[in-house]
Amino acid sequence: MAIFKAAAVQMRSGKEPERNARDFEALVREAAGLGATYVQTPEMTGAIVGDKDARAAAFTSEDRDLIVASGRKLAAELGIHLHVGSTAIVRADGKLANRAFLFGPDGGTLAAYDKIHMFDVDLDNGESWRESSAYEPGTEAVVADTALAKIGFAICYDLRFPQLFRAEALAGAELLTVPAAFTRQTGLAHWHPLLRARAIENGAFVIASAQGGKHEDGRETFGHSLIIDPWGRILAEATHDEPGVIIAEIDTQHSADARKKIPNLKNAREFNVSLHGAGQGALRGAAS
Numbered sequence: 001m002a003i004f005k006a007a008a009v010q011m012r013s014g015k016e017p018e019r020n021a022r023d024f025e026a027l028v029r030e031a032a033g034l035g036a037t038y039v040q041t042p043e044m045t046g047a048i049v050g051d052k053d054a055r056a057a058a059f060t061s062e063d064r065d066l067i068v069a070s071g072r073k074l075a076a077e078l079g080i081h082l083h084v085g086s087t088a089i090v091r092a093d094g095k096l097a098n099r100a101f102l103f104g105p106d107g108g109t110l111a112a113y114d115k116i117h118m119f120d121v122d123l124d125n126g127e128s129w130r131e132s133s134a135y136e137p138g139t140e141a142v143v144a145d146t147a148l149a150k151i152g153f154a155i156c157y158d159l160r161f162p163q164l165f166r167a168e169a170l171a172g173a174e175l176l177t178v179p180a181a182f183t184r185q186t187g188l189a190h191w192h193p194l195l196r197a198r199a200i201e202n203g204a205f206v207i208a209s210a211q212g213g214k215h216e217d218g219r220e221t222f223g224h225s226l227i228i229d230p231w232g233r234i235l236a237e238a239t240h241d242e243p244g245v246i247i248a249e250i251d252t253q254h255s256a257d258a259r260k261k262i263p264n265l266k267n268a269r270e271f272n273v274s275l276h277g278a279g280q281g282a283l284r285g286a287a288s
Contacts, residue, residue, distance in 0.1 A: 085179020114138025187222025212241030
């Protein structure tokens, strides 16, 4: 069990990786200055770019990426666990990955995770998103066993797939992470209840660093970065969409205590689903 200070960094990333990298460094240094030994940044820390041609100009391979290089350096210099919530990486096959990185206090890569669930939705305010048209989805859930905690990874839209978080909790994750760029519309409706639910149902801390405000490419994100304990209590919140840092103490014993009080991870049972009534008849008819 470990006790440490964790920070969630809220950003408003634009189109230019160089400027975003400067903002990233300043906010990470601020978090470390407040005593955080785990620092998380939002989804798309490196750049938020809607246009296809602009994405091609802004993004590069992992070994040449500015945020990756800066993250390694900062983690080593500050002696922290630095979780880059995600940045766009050009894979060896030329496709883009929405990839998270966790760098250790020596600057080494402890884990990387590619976002599994693509945000392909049409909202009732006219917004339409097709993340799968630009990014290749990941295929593997990731839990990193670190000196601070066992950390489970997710990114933004992954939040709506509770089976991912349950699998990570069953693998031992005490801290679940959801760096995000939630739209304002969906954030207003679902951000707080979904994050609290993931904490409660898994008896785990949840840290969710967010993008916030009006971005250069026209999109608007919700902000309201959160740190939540395993009982569903909000320990820290950015109650706005402006860039900044929030911080809270994490005691992983609280995860063990919550799971002891409500042992739903142990009590879960396998079951089958059977369809009854009119729907069942329709299926019979189609099969006959």
